[in-house]
Amino acid sequence: MKPLPACLFLAAALAGGARAEDPIQWLVDYAASAPPAAPQWQAVGAAAAAATVADGALRLRDDATDEQGHFRANFRFDPGREIVVEAKVRVTSMASGQSKPGATAPSTSIWPFPDGAPITLVVGDGEREGGIVLKPDKITTLVDRVALLDTKREFHTYRLVIRGSNMSVAVDGTTVIRGEGAFARKARSRDAFVLFGSDSKLHRGDAQWVSVKLGQRTPAAPPEKPKLRLTFSEPWDIPPLPKGNPHERPYAHLHNHTRPYVYAVGQGLLLMSVAQGPDAILEPYGVLKSTDAGRTWAPIAGLQYKSFAPLPMVRLPDRSIVGVSRWAVKYDREEGAFIGMTYRFDPEANSFTTTENLILGLPPGMGRLTFDRHIFALKDGALLVAVYGSATKLPGETQQTGRRAVLLRSEDRGLTWRYFSTLGPRPEPSVVRFSETEMMALLRVNGWMPLEQSWSSDGGRTWTPPRRLEEGSVDADLVYMSNGVLACSYGRPGSNLMFSLDRGETWVHHHVITELRGYNYTSIQEVSPGRLLYVHDAPRMQALYVEVERLE
Numbered sequence: 001m002k003p004l005p006a007c008l009f010l011a012a013a014l015a016g017g018a019r020a021e022d023p024i025q026w027l028v029d030y031a032a033s034a035p036p037a038a039p040q041w042q043a044v045g046a047a048a049a050a051a052t053v054a055d056g057a058l059r060l061r062d063d064a065t066d067e068q069g070h071f072r073a074n075f076r077f078d079p080g081r082e083i084v085v086e087a088k089v090r091v092t093s094m095a096s097g098q099s100k101p102g103a104t105a106p107s108t109s110i111w112p113f114p115d116g117a118p119i120t121l122v123v124g125d126g127e128r129e130g131g132i133v134l135k136p137d138k139i140t141t142l143v144d145r146v147a148l149l150d151t152k153r154e155f156h157t158y159r160l161v162i163r164g165s166n167m168s169v170a171v172d173g174t175t176v177i178r179g180e181g182a183f184a185r186k187a188r189s190r191d192a193f194v195l196f197g198s199d200s201k202l203h204r205g206d207a208q209w210v211s212v213k214l215g216q217r218t219p220a221a222p223p224e225k226p227k228l229r230l231t232f233s234e235p236w237d238i239p240p241l242p243k244g245n246p247h248e249r250p251y252a253h254l255h256n257h258t259r260p261y262v263y264a265v266g267q268g269l270l271l272m273s274v275a276q277g278p279d280a281i282l283e284p285y286g287v288l289k290s291t292d293a294g295r296t297w298a299p300i301a302g303l304q305y306k307s308f309a310p311l312p313m314v315r316l317p318d319r320s321i322v323g324v325s326r327w328a329v330k331y332d333r334e335e336g337a338f339i340g341m342t343y344r345f346d347p348e349a350n351s352f353t354t355t356e357n358l359i360l361g362l363p364p365g366m367g368r369l370t371f372d373r374h375i376f377a378l379k380d381g382a383l384l385v386a387v388y389g390s391a392t393k394l395p396g397e398t399q400q401t402g403r404r405a406v407l408l409r410s411e412d413r414g415l416t417w418r419y420f421s422t423l424g425p426r427p428e429p430s431v432v433r434f435s436e437t438e439m440m441a442l443l444r445v446n447g448w449m450p451l452e453q454s455w456s457s458d459g460g461r462t463w464t465p466p467r468r469l470e471e472g473s474v475d476a477d478l479v480y481m482s483n484g485v486l487a488c489s490y491g492r493p494g495s496n497l498m499f500s501l502d503r504g505e506t507w508v509h510h511h512v513i514t515e516l517r518g519y520n521y522t523s524i525q526e527v528s529p530g531r532l533l534y535v536h537d538a539p540r541m542q543a544l545y546v547e548v549e550r551l552e
Contacts, residue, residue: 094204116201184512256276453468481526
C-alpha cells in the first residue's frame, strides 16, 4: 500500500470519523434520561433550570432576550492527548434578539459569537477554546468556518476532534470542517470545560439534546511540522479625516474610514480606496496614499467623499496610474451598457484627470455595476478588471443569487471596457494571477456563508465550476507573494488571514487578527519581500505587518 500524501495524511489526522483503533477515554458522558445533574454538571441560567426530558431528548429552550441556559462540566486535560467531543442534537428554532419587529421571519444573524450563541457546543482546554454554533441551515465554528447543513429535520451526531490549535468537525461520521487553526480563541477560563446549550442572553434558541460526551485519546500520528513562520507586528491606527464642513458635501451620513482596498502600485507608493459613508449604493469613497509602506496615510486632494471615486488602481508601463470608479450607472438606451469614470494619475499620485468611460457587452439583466478589488495590467497592454452587479438568471444557470461577477477587458487604457468572461452568480470577486494563463478567484456567497473558489487555465476566459470552502464570508483579498506563498484575507465574523502553498488547493496557517466587530472588510499587499501589510476596519481602521517565511 502506498503511503498517504502529506495533505491527505493531515486530513486523516484531523478527521472526526472513526479509526481502526479508537481508544477514547470518556471523561464526561451525558445521556438524556434526566436533566444533567451535579456533581458533574452545573446548570447556568434560568433556561437550564427549566430544561425537561421527553422522548429521550433534553429540551433546552432559551426564549428570552435577557437570559441564558446551558450546562457545563469541567474535566482534567492531558496536553499530550487530543480531545474528542460528541453531541447528538436537533435544532428546533433560533432567532436573533435583534430581529426587527414585524419581520415575516426572525433573523438568524447572531454574530458576534463573543457575545455567545443560543445553541452551541463549546470546549476549553485552559489555554484555548472553540466549538460550534448550530443554526437551522448551517453550523459554524466560533469565528470563520462554515458548513451548510439542515440541522432541523433530524438529529445529527456532531464530533469535534481537537489537537493543539486544530479542531475538525464531523457530522454523522463525515468530516465537514477540516478546522486547521480553528481552535485558537484565548480561553476565558483556566479550567478545562465543555458546555452545551445557550450561553447568550440576547439571542433565543430551542434544541433537543440526546447526548453529550467528552473524552481524550492518544493521537494516531505526530503533528505535522509547520511550513511557514509568521511574525505579527503590533497594530497601528489609520486615523479618520477631519470632519470639515458637512454643508460642502451632498451626503446626510458621513462615516470614519471603513472597507479598505489597498493597491501596491510600485515605486514605493501605496494607494487605498476607503468607504466614507454607510454601506449603501453610491455612497462616498475617498483615496489615501502612503509612501512609507502603510505606516502613515494622507488624503489625495480632490478625492474625498466622492460617489465616483476610483477603487481599483494599477500602474501602467509609462509610470502613470489608472483607476476606475467603484460605481457605474446603467445606460438605459443600450442593453448591457454602463457609464463610469476613469482616473489618470501622475506617477506620484499628486494630481489626476478624469474621463467618462463606457462599459459594453455585459450579460442581459445586469444592473448596479460595481468595480471591485482587482485590476491587472497585462503584457499585451490591455487591462483586466473584476466587477459585479445585480443580475437576472441566464438560461442554463442552476443557481442565482441576484448578483453576477464578471471580468472586463480594456484595450484603450480604461476608456472603454468590454465584457470578457463570467466568474459566477456571486458578488465581491477576488482574483489572483499566477501567470499569463493561470488564475484563481474567490467569490462571496453571502454574510456568514462559505466562500466559493474557481480556477482558470486560459487567462480568465473560462472558469471551473465553483468549489465551496469552509472559510467565510465577505470580500476576500488575495496576494501571490514573491516567495510563492498565496495569502488571503477575509472577514465577518472576525478579520482573518490564511495561506496556501499550492496556489489555493489547500489552506493553512489560519489566523484571526481580531474578533472585534466592524464591517470586517480587510485588504493585504506585499510591501517588501516576505512582508504583508494587513489593513482592516474592526472596530476602527488599523494596520499591521505580517512577516511570512517559508520553512520548506
